Amino acid sequence: MPENRLSPSGLALAVGAYGLWGFLPAYFLLLEPAGPIEIVAWRIALSLVFCVILLAATRAFRPFAALLRDRRVMGLSLVAGILIAINWIVYVYGSTSGFVVEAALGYFINPIVSIGLGVIFLRERLRPGQWAAVGISVLAVLVLAIGYGQPPWIALTLAFSFGFYGFIKNRMGGRVTAVAGLTLETAWLVPVAVVALVAVELTGGITMGRAGLGHALLLSLAGVITAVPLLLFAAASRRLPLTVMGFIQYLAPLMQFAFGVLVLLEPMPLERWIGFALVWLALAVLTAEAVVHRRRAVSRGRAGLPPAP
Structure with missing residues (x-):
């Protein structure tokens, strides 16, 4: 793709993906009185159902079946499933407990x-x-830790679990599509999700079907809301340069930050503003450096020179 041309459909897909991810805290709050464990359990089970429907609709069962015979892919998908489960649990907990x-x-x-x-x-x-x-x-993390009185464990757990998840997904290779990967990961996790739902029922009662029709409908969308952004992201990644995707990826946390501060009125003392300002400065430096490096690489390529180290 030429450097000065962007795909309008790619931009729309990317904004759609990150916009949906940015909406997640509001969606999880709408699921009250369901707790984090129940929400994540339904998210796992319904994501698997939705992915199987997609595999059937796109006639992708044959290449998916080939993945089942690849021990390396299966092992990596298990690790990826564990990491994304940790990420989901911590994120839902943070979203429903005043830590957006x-x-x-x-x-x-x-x-x-x-x-x-x-x-x-x-x-x-x-x-x-x-x-x-x-x-x-x-x-920035040191400033925030001093302000909180402890390290920002929710933020660090989310960052590292998703970082390792992305690393594992990268190791799985390009032949594992977004749908196939999520299908494998949720398939590994479904037995745990079933046990979790049984435990929730025994300890307090599952809210699905007991908190009104609207609640049941919203909770039943958990699989769609999980899988659709991933599909939009995968499609956008094939249409947009990496630097553009790097800019747009900040849309989701910006929406979440605005929702937490402006809607939920979460406290933002001075040290927290300073910490966030340092994080945003780091991202600005990182993004500007990536843009400059990419332009230099394109210029060297056009001039027939080898890439810079």
Whole structure:
């Protein structure tokens, strides 16, 4: 794709994906009185149902069946499933327990975590701008930890669980589509989800079907709301440059942050504003560095020169 041309459909798909992810805190609050465990359990089970329907509608069962015979893919999908389950539980807990702002912080610092994982596990070398962004992010977490009186555990858990999830998904390879990957991950987790629903029923009672028709309909959409953004994201990624996707990815945590501050009126003392400002500065440095590096790489390519280190 030429550097100066963008796909309108790609932009619409990307905004749709991150917009839906940004809406999730409001959606989870609408599911009261369902608790985080029940919500995540239904999310797992209904996501599997929705993915199986998609596989049938797109006649993709044959390539999916081939994945079932690949031990490496199956093992990685199990790890990915565990990581995304941790991410979902912590995120739903944060969204329904008054920590929407801290949950948003997790997705703001996720790109920095992903860079760190690349350095540690893939031995990638950071450019000076990337080092600066990492340093500013570490300072931001220290400021927030001092302000909270403890490390921002919800944010850190979300950032690292999703960072490792992305790393594992990358190791699975391009032949594992978004639908196939989510199908495998939720299939591994369904037995746990069933046990969780039984435990919820025994300890307090499942809310599905007992809190009104509207609640049941909203909860039944958990699978759709989980899978659709992933499909939109996968389609957008094939149509847009990585730098553009990098800009748009901040839409979701910005929406979540605004929802937490302006709608839920979560407290934002001065030290928290300073911490968030440092995170946003780190992201600005990281994004600007990525744009400059990409333009230089394109220019060197056009000039027939080898890529810079």
